[in-house]
Amino acid sequence: LAQLFRPLDMLGWVYRTIRQGLIDMEAMFGIVDTPEEVRDLEGAPALHVEAGHVRFEDVRFGYDPDREILKGIDLEVKPGTMVAVVGPSGAGKSTLSRLLFRFYEPTAGRILIDGQDIRRVTQASLRQALGIVPQDSVLFNDTIGYNIGYGRDGAGQDEIEGAAKGAAIHDFIASLPQGYAAQVGERGLKLSGGEKQRVAIARTLLKNPPILIFDEATSALDSRTEAAIQETLRSVAARRTSIVIAHRLSTVIDADQIVVLNEGRVAERGTHAELLRRNGLYAEMWTRQQTEREDEEAEAAE
Numbered sequence: 181l182a183q184l185f186r187p188l189d190m191l192g193w194v195y196r197t198i199r200q201g202l203i204d205m206e207a208m209f210g211i212v213d214t215p216e217e218v219r220d221l222e223g224a225p226a227l228h229v230e231a232g233h234v235r236f237e238d239v240r241f242g243y244d245p246d247r248e249i250l251k252g253i254d255l256e257v258k259p260g261t262m263v264a265v266v267g268p269s270g271a272g273k274s275t276l277s278r279l280l281f282r283f284y285e286p287t288a289g290r291i292l293i294d295g296q297d298i299r300r301v302t303q304a305s306l307r308q309a310l311g312i313v314p315q316d317s318v319l320f321n322d323t324i325g326y327n328i329g330y331g332r333d334g335a336g337q338d339e340i341e342g343a344a345k346g347a348a349i350h351d352f353i354a355s356l357p358q359g360y361a362a363q364v365g366e367r368g369l370k371l372s373g374g375e376k377q378r379v380a381i382a383r384t385l386l387k388n389p390p391i392l393i394f395d396e397a398t399s400a401l402d403s404r405t406e407a408a409i410q411e412t413l414r415s416v417a418a419r420r421t422s423i424v425i426a427h428r429l430s431t432v433i434d435a436d437q438i439v440v441l442n443e444g445r446v447a448e449r450g451t452h453a454e455l456l457r458r459n460g461l462y463a464e465m466w467t468r469q470q471t472e473r474e475d476e477e478a479e480a481a482e
């Protein structure tokens with residue numbers, strides 16, 4: 181009998197792994213065209229993550245052969261540190277995370293995790309190691325508890341609540357008449373952008389991946405929600421390798437390293453203070469965002 185169940189068990193595992201991969205992909209890439217299929221090499225081993233060291237080596241990429249988007253990117257995220265990627269709209273920030281997820285392959289150069297070329301390992305193992313909090317999180321037409329529990333198969337209610345607490349969304353859920361059984365999605369409760377992102381953070385906390393990619397929402401959030409998300413992000417990112425794609429520079433002033441992308445190249449890199457002293461593109465973006473913020477605050481006060 182055991183012999184009969186082993187393949188079934190295996191099938192279950194394959195199904196769960198694929199399902200996890202799919203939810204991440206849908207969540208993150210629901211907005212882009214379906215790319216050509218990226219396949220595992222024959223006999224590819226699983227990715228073995230120890231420290232969680234991420235490295236882009238002279239990575240080039242274009243969605244179309246005649247338009248290069250990334251023009252030779254070198255990037256290192258040391259284990260347990262946070263690197264923020266900033267830069268003008270269309271600079272290629274989200275493209276970097278799509279390549280790390282191996283949704284597309286670089287046309288030249290390579291991406292390594294703990295020394296292993298991500299092209300040479302199984303995709304299931306790669307996606308298991310990465311946690312993604314996308315810009316616009318997709319919620320299923322199901323309960324809010326289910327939407328969080330999706331982060332890990334077999335998660336119990338206490339674990340789901342623990343993750344919700346970590347993502348600062350538990351109090352909100354507890355205040356709903358149906359609590360964790362409240363229906364969300366198209367036919368249920370409509371959550372705000374900030375609430376949806378916190379559900380995605382809770383899902384990621386439950387998955388507990390060694391490497392985290394956080395794609396900050398471009399949509400404007402009220403300053404209280406923004407502060408709450410930043411606070412949660414800090415705790416989620418602590419002690420794991422994190423890449424934060426940020427639109428608001430104020431989100432990432434504490435990052436260990438800030439990489440400024442411009443037209444597919446790294447224009448500047450350093451800490452917030454170093455980049456301000458440099459008085460280049462980052463300093464210019466910072467001044468502009470500060471002025472915008474002051475204007476908004478002045479308007480709100482009127």
Ligand code: ATP
Nearest residue numbers: 212213243244249268269270271272273274275276
């Ligand atoms: P933003 O700050 O606006 O989110 P970004 O820096 O993240 O921008 P990307 O999303 O990486 O920019 O896009 C970089 C460039 O690649 C853009 O010019 C965009 O139009 C192009 N691009 C993105 N996705 C695709 C796609 N699926 N097919 C073709 N071109 C694409």
